[in-house]
Amino acid sequence: MFLSRPKDGDRFLREKNYKRPLFIIAHQDDELNYAGLIQRLGKNTRIVWLTNGDGLYFEMGVTPQEYAEIRQKEAVNAAQAVGIGEQNLKCLGFSEVEIYRRFAELHQTPSDIKNHRDFFENIKSAVKKVVFDYEPDVLITDAWQGGHPEHDLTHFFTYCALRDYIKEKNRPADFIHLPEYEYTILIAMRFHPLYKGERYRLYLTENELEAKRRLIEAYPSQKRLFAKFEKLFTYIGYIGKITGGPKSAMEYLSIEEFGPVPAIDYTKKPHIHDFFTYMFDDFEKKPVTFSGSLLPIIREFI
Numbered sequence: 001m002f003l004s005r006p007k008d009g010d011r012f013l014r015e016k017n018y019k020r021p022l023f024i025i026a027h028q029d030d031e032l033n034y035a036g037l038i039q040r041l042g043k044n045t046r047i048v049w050l051t052n053g054d055g056l057y058f059e060m061g062v063t064p065q066e067y068a069e070i071r072q073k074e075a076v077n078a079a080q081a082v083g084i085g086e087q088n089l090k091c092l093g094f095s096e097v098e099i100y101r102r103f104a105e106l107h108q109t110p111s112d113i114k115n116h117r118d119f120f121e122n123i124k125s126a127v128k129k130v131v132f133d134y135e136p137d138v139l140i141t142d143a144w145q146g147g148h149p150e151h152d153l154t155h156f157f158t159y160c161a162l163r164d165y166i167k168e169k170n171r172p173a174d175f176i177h178l179p180e181y182e183y184t185i186l187i188a189m190r191f192h193p194l195y196k197g198e199r200y201r202l203y204l205t206e207n208e209l210e211a212k213r214r215l216i217e218a219y220p221s222q223k224r225l226f227a228k229f230e231k232l233f234t235y236i237g238y239i240g241k242i243t244g245g246p247k248s249a250m251e252y253l254s255i256e257e258f259g260p261v262p263a264i265d266y267t268k269k270p271h272i273h274d275f276f277t278y279m280f281d282d283f284e285k286k287p288v289t290f291s292g293s294l295l296p297i298i299r300e301f302i
Helices: 009-016 032-041 064-081 096-108 110-134 149-169 206-217 220-243 249-253 290-301
Strands: 021-025 046-051 089-094 138-142 174-178 200-203 255-260
Touching: 009 032, 009 200, 009 255, 021 110, 021 149, 032 174, 032 200, 032 206, 032 255, 046 064, 046 110, 046 149, 064 089, 064 206, 064 220, 089 096, 089 110, 096 110, 096 149, 096 290, 110 149, 110 290, 138 149, 149 174, 149 290, 206 249, 249 255
Parallel strands: 021 046, 021 138, 046 089, 138 174
Antiparallel strands: 174 255, 200 255
């Protein structure tokens, strides 16, 4: 089975005509790949980051708190590059370092979920409060794809919040997810080849792409990560010259892919084997896996 044919994302957005879009994403910079989508949705779009951004503090030789402050300031500047004011931004402030520490402990002893329940209940409740307070007509989150455990955690708690919102408020809201990456970064910003759900694509205008460039430049702390993506895009470019696909990083970034969240069994691995889920991920050399780290949380709250 191969990728389903992508549909017209611009037409989809025009027909839906969303008035109260709400992004709930894991990290400052997760929105970077969807700067065009944010611009199409308009200035009423709200963006909420679940974590405080402190995860890679050691790369800059600063404390987790100092690194979190850097990331959050960058995120405000980045949002302004695509027309979203600070009043429409919110950081829930959960420490990536602490989340990962608990992921690693759960991997070692999954039965200890009761000792971590209050911590994850606080995250779940914070996400729910954001949804109930804003009353969105569409919820947009990181795709459930087994590429990053905090992406999947954010997706799952956003799903829980939407489920409760529809049930308790008796109001409809669409649910959309955004592919980030999986198999490290081998598949970036696209759904994988066996994805069965609907896929939509936006083709950015020059003005939208220029705004996306400004957003990227607003995240200087992520230069190393962006360099990894650019290296991948270089190889994609070689293939593109032969196949007619994108020939540069910016040409690749000029296309954005998203889709409605299909029916998902969250208790099943995103990939057949745990090795391919959160590949090489760890906390202080202790592995982080779906079966050990995420599944106990999902079973506790599903």
